[in-house]
Amino acid sequence: MEILHLVMAVSDRYMAEKVIGLFQENNIFTTDVVLGEGTAPNEGLEYLYQNPKEKAIVFGVITHAGVGPLIKSFKRKLYIDNPGNGIVVTVPLNSVGGKRSLEYILDGQTLNLLDRKRTTEKGGRMSVNTDFELIFVIANEGYTDMIMDAARSAGASGGTVIKAKGTGADYTEKFFGFSIASEKEIHLIVVPAQGRNNIMKAIMEKAGLNSKAQSIVFSLPVSNAIGLRLPD
Numbered sequence: 001m002e003i004l005h006l007v008m009a010v011s012d013r014y015m016a017e018k019v020i021g022l023f024q025e026n027n028i029f030t031t032d033v034v035l036g037e038g039t040a041p042n043e044g045l046e047y048l049y050q051n052p053k054e055k056a057i058v059f060g061v062i063t064h065a066g067v068g069p070l071i072k073s074f075k076r077k078l079y080i081d082n083p084g085n086g087i088v089v090t091v092p093l094n095s096v097g098g099k100r101s102l103e104y105i106l107d108g109q110t111l112n113l114l115d116r117k118r119t120t121e122k123g124g125r126m127s128v129n130t131d132f133e134l135i136f137v138i139a140n141e142g143y144t145d146m147i148m149d150a151a152r153s154a155g156a157s158g159g160t161v162i163k164a165k166g167t168g169a170d171y172t173e174k175f176f177g178f179s180i181a182s183e184k185e186i187h188l189i190v191v192p193a194q195g196r197n198n199i200m201k202a203i204m205e206k207a208g209l210n211s212k213a214q215s216i217v218f219s220l221p222v223s224n225a226i227g228l229r230l231p232d
Contacts, residue, residue, distance in 0.1 A: 003111070004093040005067055005223060008134075008188075009058045010036070010160050011086035015078070016056035019086075022077060026070040027108035028060040036162040039148045039187070055160050057188070061093065061105045071226060080227045087227035089134060089190055091220045132222040133196045137187035137203055138164070143213035147187055150206035154198040157228075159189035190225055 007028070009019050016033060023031050036055040062070060067090055074080035074088050096102045102111070135156075137147055144161055151159070164184040191199050200217050207213040 005090040007060045009088045013054045013056045029108045031060040036160045039159045089222045090224040130221045132225040133219045135189040135219045139213040139215040141183040147207045150202045154202035155195045
């Protein structure tokens, strides 16, 4: 059984306080908020978001037992299961680095002693079969259209972009023979698990390291995903 899950809630920015409030109602008091932008094109907005407005992404960690009540809260109070009101996904975690870190991120939540030991020392996540996966694309700033056009060509609907800054550019140029820009964008794309390989392949072929975007792509399993509407 998955002991802990990373929760990621994406909503319009004006809804961020309500999202954080729902996290707190479900005893998730340690959260991080990142600002981002929606990427859904005008002709496909109904698939993921109502419009490509400014987004807020709220992250938190929750016990396995708390996932169900949290999702029910989002459905009941924010109607998150109706496409256009944002999305919520959970990703199973393997382990947490130490007892104090665990106590910090789970402040207000209960984890029994056996699960606590497994989580901090040996990891507690079993392999899971999921219907969706969360694709991360780390790329140079300014190439969202290139990346999302590639992803959509393989069946993706839309995603969220956040700003970031890369490190190690000198090391990369010295040992790999090409330079990497420090200004980055991270694209978060939730996709059906069966379509993941085609979408990742399309991004790597059209916006990979040999392109100006210089994208690095990886994915994580999603244990729960609500708020998505996908093409037939």
